Structure formats: C-alpha cells, structure tokens
Amino acid sequence: MTKLSVNINKIATIRNARGGNTPNLVETAINCERFGAQGITVHPRPDERHIRYADVYDLKKVVKTEFNIEGYPSESFIKLVLDVVPEQVTLVPDPPEAITSSAGWDTEKNQVFLKEVIAKFHAKNIRVSIFVNPDENMVRHAATTGTDRVELYTEPYASNYETDKETAIEPFIAAAKVAMECGIGLNAGHDLSLVNLEFFKKNIPGLLEVSIGHALISDALYYGLENTIQLYLRKIKS
Ligand SMILES: CC(=O)[C@@H](O)[C@H](O)COP(=O)(O)O
Numbered sequence: 001m002t003k004l005s006v007n008i009n010k011i012a013t014i015r016n017a018r019g020g021n022t023p024n025l026v027e028t029a030i031n032c033e034r035f036g037a038q039g040i041t042v043h044p045r046p047d048e049r050h051i052r053y054a055d056v057y058d059l060k061k062v063v064k065t066e067f068n069i070e071g072y073p074s075e076s077f078i079k080l081v082l083d084v085v086p087e088q089v090t091l092v093p094d095p096p097e098a099i100t101s102s103a104g105w106d107t108e109k110n111q112v113f114l115k116e117v118i119a120k121f122h123a124k125n126i127r128v129s130i131f132v133n134p135d136e137n138m139v140r141h142a143a144t145t146g147t148d149r150v151e152l153y154t155e156p157y158a159s160n161y162e163t164d165k166e167t168a169i170e171p172f173i174a175a176a177k178v179a180m181e182c183g184i185g186l187n188a189g190h191d192l193s194l195v196n197l198e199f200f201k202k203n204i205p206g207l208l209e210v211s212i213g214h215a216l217i218s219d220a221l222y223y224g225l226e227n228t229i230q231l232y233l234r235k236i237k238s
C-alpha cells in the first residue's frame with residue numbers, strides 16, 4: 001500500500017501573508033486526515049517563511065496518522081525533531097537560502113555525517129528517510145548510513161513526464177529496485193500531481209509513501225480539499 005502524506009507548507013505560506021491565523025494550519029491538518037490523508041508532512045525552513053518551528057509543536061498534538069518532518073539536519077532542526085518525536089524525519093540537503101528542494105544528498109560524501117545524525121533519531125525510535133536523486137549509487141550508499149528509507153526526488157520525473165514518461169520513469173524504477181535489494185523502504189516526492197502520480201505509482205515497485213504539497217493544495221482551490229484528497233488517493237490505490 002502507498003500512503004498519501006499531505007504537505008501543508010503552502011497553507012502556512014498563505015497564512016503568513018497576512019500575519020494572522022487564516023487559514024488555520026492545525027485545522028487544515030485535522031481536516032486532511034478526516035478527508036483520508038494517511039500522513040501530514042511539513043518542511044520548516046530556517047527563515048520560517050511557511051512552517052514555523054512553533055507550528056511543528058502544535059501539529060504534533062493533533063496529527064493522528066503519520067507525522068513527517070522534513071529538513072536539513074542543522075543543530076536547531078535536530079533539536080526540534082528530537083523534542084517533537086514524529087513518526088518520520090526526512091533529511092534533505094537544502095542550503096538555508098533554497099527556494100525549494102532541488103537535489104538529493106550525496107550519500108557517499110556525507111556518509112559519516114548522515115550516520116551520526118541518523119543514530120540520534122534512532123535513539124528516539126524516529127524512522128529516518130533520506131532524500132536522494134534517482135541514482136542507484138546514491139541509494140546504495142544511503143543504505144549503508146543505517147537509514148530506514150529513501151525518498152526519491154521526483155522533480156525530474158515530473159518535468160519530463162509530458163514529453164516522454166517512459167524515459168522519465170526509468171531511473172526511478174532502477175533506484176527503487178536497488179532500495180528493495182538493500183532492504184530499505186521507499187518514499188517519493190516533489191512536484192507529483194494528479195497528472196503524473198498514477199503512472200509513477202503503477203511503475204514503481206514497493207512505493208510506501210508519497211508526500212505531495214504544491215500541486216495538491218493548488219488543486220484544492222478548484223476542487224475543494226476533501227475532493228482533492230480523494231482524487232489523489234484514487235491515483236495511488238493498488
Ligand atoms: C523535500 C521536498 O521535496 C519538499 O519538502 C519540498 O521541497 C517542499 O518544500 P517547499 O514547500 O518549501 O517548496
């Protein structure tokens with residue numbers, strides 16, 4: 001089964017535009033779960049331009065499904081995650097000024113660092129996922145860090161889907177097979193959408209979770225949040 005984790009960063013972006021509490025992030029998370037989401041994802045960035053560290057504490061109190069916190073493992077991020085103890089932390093190599101995530105880890109070069117960080121999260125029984133490009137070598141080196149899962153960075157698939165989806169998915173199939181061989185779980189995310197999700201799910205073996213934010217929250221403007229979540233769930237049903 002593939003789980004849908006709704007990334008609610010963009011709800012916080014809208015809220016922060018006016019400095020008040022509309023839309024209410026916590027209520028949105030509760031409603032996403034009520035409408036069928038099997039997880040909630042947030043990516044607190046250092047400038048807190050959308051998700052604030054305080055939001056993460058508030059969300060922990062209400063999220064009943066799987067809470068996934070993404071981010072670069074800076075000292076303050078590690079402290080936040082160890083305090084909140086979500087079900088999953090996803091480590092992303094973004095520099096502080098990144099507009100959005102645009103690449104996975106070099107898991108070979110960062111092997112020692114990742115091992116140290118992962119051990120800290122495992123000491124609190126937090127599942128760890130590492131954000132990687134669809135590169136077999138990077139998945140193999142991810143496996144030796146002790147991570148539980150990898151999350152494949154799907155932007156290249158999404159941007160090449162329209163022109164040649166068969167070619168676009170190839171490296172992802174190969175990376176997924178390596179993850180399976182190495183005995184680690186597989187997540188995926190970034191720019192997945194109603195257009196490209198079904199083909200991805202059908203072709204990727206062992207896909208445990210997709211985290212989707214930008215396209216899903218945009219679709220909700222037209223279809224409403226409840227309908228939109230149902231539409232996405234239909235795309236990933238087995
Ligand atoms: C790791 C990843 O792909 C997502 O977290 C994505 O980067 C969303 O972050 P923004 O909402 O800040 O673009």
Ligand SMILES: NCC(=O)COP(=O)(O)O
Pocket residue numbers: 007041070151188189190191192211212213214215216
């Ligand atoms: N991990 C990917 C994620 O949470 C959402 O990415 P996007 O759908 O906002 O591109």
